[in-house]
Amino acid sequence: MKAVTGLDPVERAHLVDPTDRTWRIHRHAVPDDLADLARRFWIPVWDVPAGAESHQQVLQYPVCLMVVAPHYARFSGVVSGLATTTLSGSGWAVGLMLQPAAGALLTGGPVDRWTDRAEELGDVLGAAGDRLAEQVRAAMAAGPERPGAQREAMDAFAGLLRAHLPVDDEGLLVNRLVAAVEDDPALLRVEELCDRFGIAERALQRLVRRRTGLSPKWLIQRRRLQEAAERLRDGEVSLAQVAAQLGYADQPHFTRDFRRVTGLTPGQFAARFR
Numbered sequence: 696m697k698a699v700t701g702l703d704p705v706e707r708a709h710l711v712d713p714t715d716r717t718w719r720i721h722r723h724a725v726p727d728d729l730a731d732l733a734r735r736f737w738i739p740v741w742d743v744p745a746g747a748e749s750h751q752q753v754l755q756y757p758v759c760l761m762v763v764a765p766h767y768a769r770f771s772g773v774v775s776g777l778a779t780t781t782l783s784g785s786g787w788a789v790g791l792m793l794q795p796a797a798g799a800l801l802t803g804g805p806v807d808r809w810t811d812r813a814e815e816l817g818d819v820l821g822a823a824g825d826r827l828a829e830q831v832r833a834a835m836a837a838g839p840e841r842p843g844a845q846r847e848a849m850d851a852f853a854g855l856l857r858a859h860l861p862v863d864d865e866g867l868l869v870n871r872l873v874a875a876v877e878d879d880p881a882l883l884r885v886e887e888l889c890d891r892f893g894i895a896e897r898a899l900q901r902l903v904r905r906r907t908g909l910s911p912k913w914l915i916q917r918r919r920l921q922e923a924a925e926r927l928r929d930g931e932v933s934l935a936q937v938a939a940q941l942g943y944a945d946q947p948h949f950t951r952d953f954r955r956v957t958g959l960t961p962g963q964f965a966a967r968f969r
Contacts, residue, residue: 707925731862749782759798764788768828770819772809796866810908869906927965
């Protein structure tokens, strides 16, 4: 497994506070044979001063997550709003970002029941989830910096995923659909997505909800907000230019959408990086 270097695409979804130095994240690519089931591993390590807290906020991608830490092991559906995790003390976790296809394969049914929900891995995946938690905790028992610890933990996740290969045709299709939305900023309407894949809108709605737990319109809105966060962080264009580039009718519409989900105006978020 190779480390992900440079500007990681996930970073545009992470609404970081650049003054918060209490955490770091190791990111690693998944093995090639699991590319249709998972996107990447992330391993956060934190050391927050006593009495303080670090609030991690993420505009989550349309995929389920699995996370193992010393005191919890969770399967999470997509958070439709802003995903927030509060860190305190010192700790670590090992997380895996799945592909859109994977949630239904792992849970054995539509993933809309997991939207905005997180449950213990054992409750969702049965004995395989409990075994995964035990294996990851054993690998990380001596701390995340022990040579080989991160690889051993990731290998445990990979072993669980391989039991769900190959990915079904519908899963491969939803992977392509989501990738099209995420990779093409010019795609701004659900009708355009239907035309590109030759799918009727009602059928597209059912497919995306069944495999991601959300709607095609949400996919497009989420990508626009992630792009907005990335451009606001760069600080090279005005708010009006960002709104226009992302296809908003005007700046007030952009401001309203951004604040509704993040709790910050675009200006307040951009000010963090000045």
